[in-house]
Amino acid sequence: YDDVRRVLDSYTNLDNFRKDLNPWTPDNIGALDPRLGVGTDVDISENSRIESDRWLENGSYLRLRNVELSYILPKPLMQRIGFTNTSIFVSGQNLFTITKYKGLDPDITGNGSDPVNLRGVDAGNWPSSRIISFGIISEF
Numbered sequence: 001y002d003d004v005r006r007v008l009d010s011y012t013n014l015d016n017f018r019k020d021l022n023p024w025t026p027d028n029i030g031a032l033d034p035r036l037g038v039g040t041d042v043d044i045s046e047n048s049r050i051e052s053d054r055w056l057e058n059g060s061y062l063r064l065r066n067v068e069l070s071y072i073l074p075k076p077l078m079q080r081i082g083f084t085n086t087s088i089f090v091s092g093q094n095l096f097t098i099t100k101y102k103g104l105d106p107d108i109t110g111n112g113s114d115p116v117n118l119r120g121v122d123a124g125n126w127p128s129s130r131i132i133s134f135g136i137i138s139e140f
Contacts, residue, residue, distance in 0.1 A: 006050070063128075064092075071089075089136075097128075
């Protein structure tokens, strides 16, 4: 349930909605988004109804969460410069996510003090950080 999109698409303030909306107008009757309304317009409440399935999205995704590649350098070469058991590595976390979800991150677990009751609700969580690390591990 994409609550962030529901809030942004509710049109309660015309400065507070996504610019890529294609709202219904008498000239655009095939639009997927409801008509715009501001102020005390009756349709505002219809545009942001929580009960609507308009805000439900497929949250499936494929993510490369953790990967590490390392190479152990040849011992004879390393012993010449005073090192033993030397390896170099690169590791990455959250390198890519494949999804059709429109929000920032499909891996949502809730928000607020009671995540169990908000499970599956995207209430504006930050996406997972992408981290890439390089390093050398060696013994003297």
